[in-house]
Amino acid sequence: MSSDCYDSFCPVAKACDIIEPRWTLLILCELSHGATRFNEIRRGVPGISPTLLSKRLKEMEQHGLVRRVESDAGEPGYTTTAMADELKPVVQALGKWAHRNIDKEVSLSKLDARLLMWNMRQKIDTSAFPPGTTTVIQFTYPELIESERHYWLVARPGHPVDLCLLDPRHEVDLFIRADLKAMTSAWMGWSTLRSEINSNSLVLIGDRKLIATLETWMVRSSYAAAPEHQVATRASA
């Protein structure tokens, strides 16, 4: 358990003992991103089984990365420790390294609309939307089969954004028709939202203000090194 036993005199080896077990760094990312509850973390780390999440959280607690906390209502939760917080910049640097070095073409050849939407969901900045109201954005990927074509992001300031795969039957504030590759590329920071719009790979119809403030609320991957107006590498299909 605690003695996977690399060379105990090499700090890197000690670090590996802690961060190497599968999912550990991703759980840490989720915690850093604000998740506290078990199922909240689980939603943020797609693919992990509850069994393994439970196990990892215990290991991480034992290693001093995570602390169990009880809310005033007695509800359980998890937070990062100071030690884990010190690790954040390292993980950030790791993400930037990966973003710089991972083959874009390979990534853009393995497209997945649902996963993309799930990721975007987590990065929508709801504070940019009018408070007290619900903002609904409908995404349409015309190239996909009907069952995978439409997605709805339902956002209220102060609440987590909902992703709907079925029509939520709510008034839509903004329709976005997108080429999947272009949307992926823009979201990953390999091109820009504006360049995809200019080349008609992204078409926005609806609330003018939402369109004008697009870059404010559709926050791109935080690992992108360059700002939003960087050069686009390539775009539509």
Next chain:
Amino acid sequence: MSSDCYDSFCPVAKACDIIEPRWTLLILCELSHGATRFNEIRRGVPGISPTLLSKRLKEMEQHGLVRRVESDAGEPGYTTTAMADELKPVVQALGKWAHRNIDKEVSLSKLDARLLMWNMRQKIDTSAFPPGTTTVIQFTYPELIESERHYWLVARPGHPVDLCLLDPRHEVDLFIRADLKAMTSAWMGWSTLRSEINSNSLVLIGDRKLIATLETWMVRSSYAAAPEHQVATRASA
């Protein structure tokens, strides 16, 4: 193999796919430290099996971290790629984080003279020794049983340092009698060589010049944040 399949839109997840498999980062450390040959890497990464090293090197090559090279004599070898070199500062930061945060008391309660000597061996700076000659340093840990008490470092400038567990029958230039905990603490950078000497936990007898230049050739863990004259936390047993 390549599709352990975390979330493919999260750069950290992509990075984890690459660096998470056991031993990967330690192999990278060895390569960065100058190892090129298979068995050279293997010696530098204590505990790895040849099977796994072979497998990892292939995976790392496929991920773009490692490049196979043939020397002019046709001998096989491995080097890091530019992508791997960019990762070096991240690994360095990871090591510093671990060095800062890992429990010293716990580490100092699991002492291992042989592993310590093996680690020191790799960090001896032979360029500080007189060129063309062989310098032999004998370590004695009086507290240990006879079979684990004595170690010899045999160094020649320009060559890797040898660690002997049996008397090499060569003239000894410097005798070091040490308390194991103190030697470990000093080497890890949790105390200083001088403070351990002052408290008699380290006793050096032999070549005056070697003793005077001790800090020059006995290089401490490169992950220690503070310089050699930092405050000692604690020392002998």
Next chain:
DNA sequence: CGGGATCCGTAAAGATACTG
């Protein structure tokens, strides 16, 4: 529904021996 525990089949990792 949140927060797990149990069981089981598969996929890695570890130990050892052996070969070109």
Next chain:
DNA sequence: CAGTATCTTTACGGATCCCG
């Protein structure tokens, strides 16, 4: 020296079930 081949052990991942 530079690896392969083989075998055993451990970890992971999936499904199911339990409890408040």
